[in-house]
Amino acid sequence: MQSPLQHLLTEISGRVNPSECTTIATAAAEAARHCLEVPSFADVAAVLLATNVQVCAADEEHVLSCKQRGTAAFGRAQYKQAAQLFSEATRYCDELSSTDYGAVLAARLYCNRALCLTKMQPPRLQEALQDSSAAIACDPTFPKAWYRRACAARALGTVAGPVVLQDARRALQLLQQAAQDTSAAAALVAELEAEQEASEGASTAGGTGSGTSNRHSAAAPAAAALAATAAGSASANGYAATGKLSEGALVPAGADSAAALRLLLQAAGQQLAVAESEEAGRGLVAAASLAAGQDVAQDQPFAHALTKEGRRQVCATCMARLADVAAPFYCRHCPMPSYCSAACRAADPYHQPGGAECGRPWAALLPAEALAALRLARRMAALGERHPAAQQVAALGTHFQELDPSDAAQLAALAAVTHATWQRAVLESAAARAAAGQLPGGGAAHAGSAAGEEAGEEAEEALLSCVTVEAVLSALCRFQINGLAVVPSQRRGSEDRLALALYPVASLMNHSCLPNVAVRFEGSKLIVRTVEAVPAGQPLLHCYGPQAGEMTTPQRQRLLRAQYYFTCRCRACSPAPVQLESPAAAGLKCPSFGGSDGSAGRCAGAVQPPCSVAAGVLHRYQLSAGTGACTACGARLVMDRWQEQQLPELQAAAEAQAAAVAALAQQDRQQQQAGPAAGAAVQQAIRTLRQCLRQRQQHLHPHNLLLGSTHDALAHAWHLAGNHEAAAQHLRHSLAILAHSYPPASTAVAFQQRQLAETLRLAAAAASAATAAAAEAFLCEARQADEAAEAVLQLHFGPEARDR
């Protein structure tokens, strides 16, 4: 069933005249015209723009309950749990911090969390320092906040002594004023003064100049560092901490786009250049010879939007993993974004007070690609054409002309709805502000100026006139063919996508099914690493999705055309492709392989059904079209028999495997949440998968990747059943099949080797004392598999290979 939003998009696109979809401008105008006319727009907009999403609205009772439970957990020395409860309370409490009472409460919560962080093993001092600064920012009269900061800074040892002493003295002074216990603070001040005297004595004795001048020079940068921590001014993701979109260098007025490109390339890496080729247009090339296994470029997104999964897992600004953060920060005004630090919260231009994305669900309910495109259009308009990255993004190709009219109308409808929703959000918050008697400030923003980059509603209002539906549609097209999915590792499933992002330099990289570079992400930073030596002047090519070995050439080409609208001419696809691919990977057994009669002299060749078989049928069974004759002996497929008997059996095997895999996934979840999986369900899945394997083995060539997938599913099932030895046996089979299809040094094979090594270790651990020799053999095989995998993964991912 369609959601109301999908229904609205279908309704609008159904009204768009396909003959008007020949250019972005005409399609956008058509969709914009129909968008507001469609009656259901008002209903959908009401949901998208509802303000009741503010579940963070001040809820004092919840704050106090979390604080109380946090204090109790602290009392039981459960510091991690206590920090989590204080975090939960700060999420709500920040909403109160505009009131005196709220600010006082927030300061206590940050201070308590800072103490938990210092007690954790190992202590999280940097985060404790940040929390005590946050506490000071909320309530500068709170002595404990100054005391905690002094303690954290001293333990860290990265902040100069005089600054730490300043904090400790401040704490002491406030305690004295409030007539509270001063003993701990007084002791700290005394210790710090003694340390300082000793260090002054040492430096005077060493004849390095007067103590006073030394003190000042040391304190100044350190004080600035602390002040920066307090204000949260670290820069992340290319955004300045104030929530402004970072300016970066401007291209001088009148300079050409080549100057903009030079500036960008310099920032991304010293060994890069851009060259144009007939087959693939512009592309990144090596400016000098590059060795294999070298990080050669890095890039930060020009625009990005988190997916639903990403909102749960990573910081909205820098995409650091929230699981690694002991003390997260939340938007002060709505429940949507989480941050790894106060600095990242301050740097999010889309969640500043009054911002159009903050406090309303539309930004989370629209597809991530639509929000990413809107952000791209807003940022381009805000930065103006003298910004090098904006210039480069504007020069990226769009594929609108290649879309079929109904897809073009759908995309235009999405652009129109996204634009109209944003426009309403901006206008509604402006109206609310006016009703509350808040007049616009003096610094109204203008596109292209530094002020134009300001976040918040005044800047959004200024952008209303420059960000049109046409600009959003054009941004959507740019994102579709130039954007990248940010993933936590090289796993490619859509469920792993954390964000969609457009990288100004990396978007210049062309595709190869047999790439010479690998791309990885550290938070939002994209890193390009060579996986083979690249001579000077040669293109740097990464893989947009389908790799050689993973699919046949026609399958890869179909996918690239459907997703990126080009016919790939890489070295694995060109008319004389590098000899990688055996027809066996997606082929059937040779008809003269023999039946069940065990006849000798079987042919080991493969046969692919002839092109006359409907493409849909081939696609469904993941087979590729060929000549219908065996590649080795020329024997022809008997089409009637194949269609009447083999095809239905293959279909039954595919369906049964899909059902068994789904059942295993459910058992897996159950095992993770509540202990052992149900034995009967797993045994049933094993029986089904064995039957699939027999059917597939009967018809498919032994190197067909589909057989590998059945072995993988069986390995999973045996793993759940606790029989790691049987699981390892299936993984060995699957590895052998992968090794036939994938090029050498491929990560797909390496990840499989790693999985085999883990399974073998489990099998060794489960082996009884009576089978010590078997256990040793498993461990020996595991070591070999690990070594082979490490060599490849290091090449692709560098030192982080171990974490993958």
Ligand SMILES: C[S@@+](CC[C@H](N)C(=O)[O-])C[C@H]1O[C@@H](n2cnc3c(N)ncnc32)[C@H](O)[C@@H]1O
């Ligand atoms: C992300 S952009 C790469 C930069 C692009 N070449 C440019 O000039 O802006 C992707 C586009 O480059 C082209 N392209 C990339 N790899 C290609 C390949 N292997 N064969 C043909 N065209 C390719 C296609 O037009 C594709 O849509």
